[in-house]
Amino acid sequence: MIINTGQRTDIPAFYPLWLANRIKEGFVCVRNPYDPTQVSRYLLRPDVVDVIGFCTKNPKPFFPYLDLVKEFGQFWYVTITPYGKDIEPAVPNKEEVLKSFKYLSKRVGINSIGWRYDPIFVSDKYTVDFHLSSFDKMARELEGYTKVVVISFIDLYEKVKRNFPEVKVVSEQDRINLGKEIISIASSHGMVVKPCGEGNFLEKYGADCSGCMTISQYESAIGKKINAPKTKPSRKECACYLSGDIGAYDTCAHLCRYCYANNDVELVAQNRKKHDPKSPFLIGNYRPEDVIHDVVQKSWVDGQMNIFDYLNCREG
Numbered sequence: 001m002i003i004n005t006g007q008r009t010d011i012p013a014f015y016p017l018w019l020a021n022r023i024k025e026g027f028v029c030v031r032n033p034y035d036p037t038q039v040s041r042y043l044l045r046p047d048v049v050d051v052i053g054f055c056t057k058n059p060k061p062f063f064p065y066l067d068l069v070k071e072f073g074q075f076w077y078v079t080i081t082p083y084g085k086d087i088e089p090a091v092p093n094k095e096e097v098l099k100s101f102k103y104l105s106k107r108v109g110i111n112s113i114g115w116r117y118d119p120i121f122v123s124d125k126y127t128v129d130f131h132l133s134s135f136d137k138m139a140r141e142l143e144g145y146t147k148v149v150v151i152s153f154i155d156l157y158e159k160v161k162r163n164f165p166e167v168k169v170v171s172e173q174d175r176i177n178l179g180k181e182i183i184s185i186a187s188s189h190g191m192v193v194k195p196c197g198e199g200n201f202l203e204k205y206g207a208d209c210s211g212c213m214t215i216s217q218y219e220s221a222i223g224k225k226i227n228a229p230k231t232k233p234s235r236k237e238c239a240c241y242l243s244g245d246i247g248a249y250d251t252c253a254h255l256c257r258y259c260y261a262n263n264d265v266e267l268v269a270q271n272r273k274k275h276d277p278k279s280p281f282l283i284g285n286y287r288p289e290d291v292i293h294d295v296v297q298k299s300w301v302d303g304q305m306n307i308f309d310y311l312n313c314r315e316g
Helices: 016-025 061-069 094-108 126-144 157-162 171-190 217-222 266-271 308-316
Strands: 002-004 027-032 033-045 051-056 073-079 111-119 147-151 192-194 225-227 291-294 302-305
Touching: 016 027, 016 061, 051 217, 061 171, 073 094, 073 217, 094 111, 111 126, 111 217, 126 171, 147 171, 171 192, 217 225
Parallel strands: 002 051, 033 291, 051 073, 073 111, 111 147, 147 192
Antiparallel strands: 027 033, 225 302
């Protein structure tokens, strides 16, 4: 099975001790965001969890606990964008995040880490030329530390429009110009561009449009074939394999203006006050009305077959 940690919040950045405690105790409880009385309980053991997927803007707070996940397969996406505090108020200095990325790459391996440069939006301050210059500088820094970079253009969800009302949709021409140039720059630094939820329009320029959090990405990370059951995509543009997220909405304290997972700053502050690192839940604890569902879990790895042997068999 695959456990995800980053679709709803940034656990490595803000809740590292909680995650460490969950791994030590071997289970985690997750409330259904649409029906809070329904609780899914997942085992966190390497015999049933093949991969833990991380998405973070700051992996450093989890570094003291990396040994706890060394027996698990893992894949990390670290988001590094060029935006300032006007857009990403609580994200650490980008030079520090670049250093953390390099350290993490050395620890987990180049196939187990990717860079996210998203979402991209264009404004008077953050122009097309600004993005291309910034992307080039970062790609030079990260050359040899990852093979993949994910890009996406900002989606104007209702939460985004409410928290970032002045942002505008990126024009079709800007998407093409930025996409083409970013693909070229990334290629020159040994990286493949994976657009996230953008369709296939950049495929002809050299992008891999098969999705960013895919089974093949996880297979490459752990070096084994994964026979995952089919799931429905979260939206029609998305080809990612998303299952078993253990986070919670309205809990990320980066407070990025473009965030789709937070409703408002006050709600985030309220929820964070309810966080207990020793609780099975990210926010709060058990309630009398809870209905606990123990999720049926098993390894999806195909007989421990090495993925490279598997690919050779397919080619043969």
